[in-house]
Amino acid sequence: MDLFYTTHKNLIDSLHGVIDRQLNYEIDWSHPLIGIKGSRGVGKTMFLLDYARRMETKYGDSCLYVNLNSFYFTKRRIYSFADEFFKRGGKILLLDQIHKYPNWSNELRMIYDNIPGLKIVFSGSPVLRIIEGNDELKDIAHMYHLHPLSFREYLNVRTGNEFECLPLNDILNRHQEIVPSVLNKVRPLAYFTDYLKHGCYPFFHDDSALYTETLLKHVNLALEIDVTYTNQIELQYLPRLRKLMQIIADQVPFCPNVSKMSGEIDTSRATVMNYLRYLKNAKLLHLIYNGEEGPSKKPAQVYLHNTNLMYAISPEKTSNSSLRKTFFLNQTAVRCKVKSGRGVDFLLDNEKKFMVGGKYTKPVEGGYAAADMIEIGSDNIIPLWLFGFLY
Template sequence: MESLFNTYTRRIKSVRLNFYRYLYSRIDWNDRLIAIKGARGVGKTTLILQHIKNDFPDLRKALYVSLDNLWFSTNSLARLADYHYTHGGTHLFLDEVHRYPDWQTAIKNLYDDYPDLHIVYTGSSMLEIDHKQGDLSRRQIVYTLAGMSFREYLKFEGIADIPRVDIKTLLQKHMSIASSVTESVRILPLFEKYLRQGYYPFYKDTFQGYGMRLQDVARQVIEADMPAVDDIQFSTIRKVRKMLMILAGRVPHTPKMAELYRELETTREQGLKMLYSLERGGLLSLLSYEPKNYRNLSRPDKIYLENPNLMYALSERVDKGTLRETFFYNQVSAVEEVLLATKGDFLVGRNMLFEVGGRNKSFDQIKDEPDSYLAIDDVEVGYGNKIPLWMFGLLY
């Protein structure tokens, strides 16, 4: 057990406090049971380590452990929690919770058996936390951490600290906001850099190996996280890998699912499960004209990679139009419901219609539609209902 405490103190000492993700200030750390969901690599571990370093002068009151540690091969979470509690511990922070067998029951028991113990847990696999939420749903508060927005990237780089704006304010005041930003910042070259590498905070630590690191993230989601959720065979893992790479080369993909299933030598049911697992693992985005119903999986109407950085890491050729649409959906869907639109590209909040394109894009396709807007790339400042694409990265 001493090794766990040594690892904990090393992690706390090394964590940096010069930048905080948007979610940090939104979490009510006083709640007894907190879940933080998010894709691999978006910064969940750093978030909780920063909280411990800031709010626990006496580090013995808190304990951080990653549940994929080999110590848990022969020891239980219950034993660790009891030792921590009986030695004066008040807060337990559990990382990679999906790597612990029957984690939901284990956490439920801790919650019930230690009424004044505060528990925070994270899970890289969004699928597992959603799938097994039932027994904990009445007890826990759930937060979701997205990857870095363009606004956060600018702050992380020390370039600009732009206040977050909601989408309605953006639509109304985009000209004045853009003018104030671009007075001192050449925004378009920075936007291009962000699209290539800036969504995952670890980009600063990887230098020229960022693309390879993203490929490794995808591999870990498929080979480590998904088997932790379901008892799947190695042959299925190979099919999921193949599915991801096929779709990465075809996005945006309007699925002919029967052809894809034949190519993967799988059934419709298994194919849909693999597809939605890739979405919840933070690797794909599945769009439809109607809201998703995860209890009744259906064929999506369009498929994208989850964010522009993944496009550069997994695709041999990055199409500019697809890159723009991927960015728009990725950033806006973190704060608003986004559906495919029968006219234009995206329907936001059920009433705002958006067409995404380059600087010469016209209103022809949506000219007669109410509450319609253009999200335009390659411009610093917009006009009227033409809004610079980069500004949709200011929403969180």
């Protein structure tokens, strides 16, 4: 165990360029069992280490970060490790990459039941809900999702400001009052294009020149592990998933023709529907439905999860229209239920109608317009960039 204390200290001492994430302020840190889910590259490890650093003054060696990717845990149970840590005075155990450990949910349940004085914070794949199967943790774990950086978070990092997130109703009803306070400090549109290309994942902070290559590496890992391995898809079918991602990236947003896609990747319609659902669970896609979604219901529209994925997978096929709609969907879906609506681009929370487009975009009657390339809106015409302040 002493080796893990040394590794913990070295990691904390080497922290730099930590981004303050909105999720820090939404978690109930007093709860004894907290789970952090998130897609690859979104910053889960850095998030845990930042929490460990903040706890250092109060807890010292009583807080320990452990990466379960270590070969040590091929021979040591999490429960046994946690029990020893607690007996040595441990208070908070941070378990990174929990999905790398078999039968993890049973062991966390044992810790919760038998070591009540120990707090566990764990992180893992966005498909954790699928992996855990019999749902041992459903009633005891507080689960949270670490999303890609919002435009607000990116803007704060780039400019040194501390803009706070805004409720949707404030954006809709008070945008003309809110926007001048932002413009007094920064010109958001000066950073908006950069965000669309390489602002969703925190590793832009490290080396922007390698951003796309790093993102593609994470996408491929998600396909190989979060999609194929966890859904028990044989690795020989990975090329089909990659081809499906390329087909989608070349056409988004689009209404999927499942029969055509099944022919293009040489598989059945049912398999294509499953693949779409798996890719959604891995946070690589957004699936938008006309009504209630279901495992056998075809989505009305398919989008890549964010604009950075569009530039990474199919940069020559990006268009202003698809970038704007993908940005709006990505930012609003964190706080709202987003559906496809008749005669509008999106329907938020079953009632708010939105058109998304350029600076001359107009709302439908009783609806709103999210307009790009404007700094200040009027009435029901709202600057598109402001929706990046939702989280």
